[in-house]
Amino acid sequence: MEFLDENLDKYVCDHSSQESELLQELNRETSAKVLRPRMLSGHLQGRVLSMLSQMIRPKRILEIGTYTGYSAICLAEGLVENGRLHTIDINEELQSMIKSYLEKAKLTDQVELHIGIALEIIPTLEEDWDMVFIDADKENYSKYYELILPKLRSGAYIIADNVLWSGKVIEDYNGLDEETKALVDYSNMVMNDDRVDNVLFPIRDGLMIARKK
Numbered sequence: 545m546e547f548l549d550e551n552l553d554k555y556v557c558d559h560s561s562q563e564s565e566l567l568q569e570l571n572r573e574t575s576a577k578v579l580r581p582r583m584l585s586g587h588l589q590g591r592v593l594s595m596l597s598q599m600i601r602p603k604r605i606l607e608i609g610t611y612t613g614y615s616a617i618c619l620a621e622g623l624v625e626n627g628r629l630h631t632i633d634i635n636e637e638l639q640s641m642i643k644s645y646l647e648k649a650k651l652t653d654q655v656e657l658h659i660g661i662a663l664e665i666i667p668t669l670e671e672d673w674d675m676v677f678i679d680a681d682k683e684n685y686s687k688y689y690e691l692i693l694p695k696l697r698s699g700a701y702i703i704a705d706n707v708l709w710s711g712k713v714i715e716d717y718n719g720l721d722e723e724t725k726a727l728v729d730y731s732n733m734v735m736n737d738d739r740v741d742n743v744l745f746p747i748r749d750g751l752m753i754a755r756k757k
């Protein structure tokens with residue numbers, strides 16, 4: 545499901561900075577070689593993530609769900625000098641493609657890729673996060689949030705993708721599949737958490753942005 549009228553969506557994309565050549569190449573190679581290329585953030589959301597990161601100017605970014613590295617490269621655009629981004633993916637088959645694009649993007653010093661189960665890796669990372677992008681398995685979003693929130697400085701952000709799940713989140717809760725339920729539970733949890741302020745941005749498939757007080 546597309547939330548915006550096709551022509552309006554084109555107008556929005558036409559009036560948002562273009563993807564770099566490298567990101568276009570990564571987008572194309574992902575479509576050609578990797579399963580489920582729709583998971584890649586793409587032009588508009590990539591520019592949104594880059595813009596948010598440039599507004600936040602983070603020292604430490606955590607990304608959960610690297611896929612082929614598209615969103616990691618976008619998020620890294622806002623890192624301060626000496627800033628670092630840690631990104632986690634469970635799928636080791638993606639590792640060589642991610643690494644080759646991090647090299648082409650000259651980000652090997654700033655980006656650290658962790659291959660493994662995010663719930664196991666997150667507790668081993670000794671960092672205070674300024675910005676976190678949650679985009680892995682939907683069933684664990686709430687667990688990621690609870691693990692991360694104590695390691696967030698005041699004023700830091702947690703951004704969670706796909707919280708509208710093609711619009712399925714407004715269907716009758718009892719009839720929902722587990723993934724959709726988890727996304728509804730996540731948005732409700734953030735909404736009811738006094739430790740954060742939050743806005744659900746209806747961009748692409750929905751970004752829930754929470755800021756720690």
Ligand code: SAH
Nearest residue numbers: 583584585609611615633634635662680681
């Ligand atoms: N952030 C990417 C898309 C991520 S797609 C972009 O915007 O371009 C979701 C990714 O989460 C997949 O690559 C999948 O392998 C990974 N994933 C799923 N479950 C995971 C888990 N338990 N731990 C770490 N990564 C996981």
Ligand code: CA
Nearest residue numbers: 583679705706
């Ligand atoms: Ca996503």
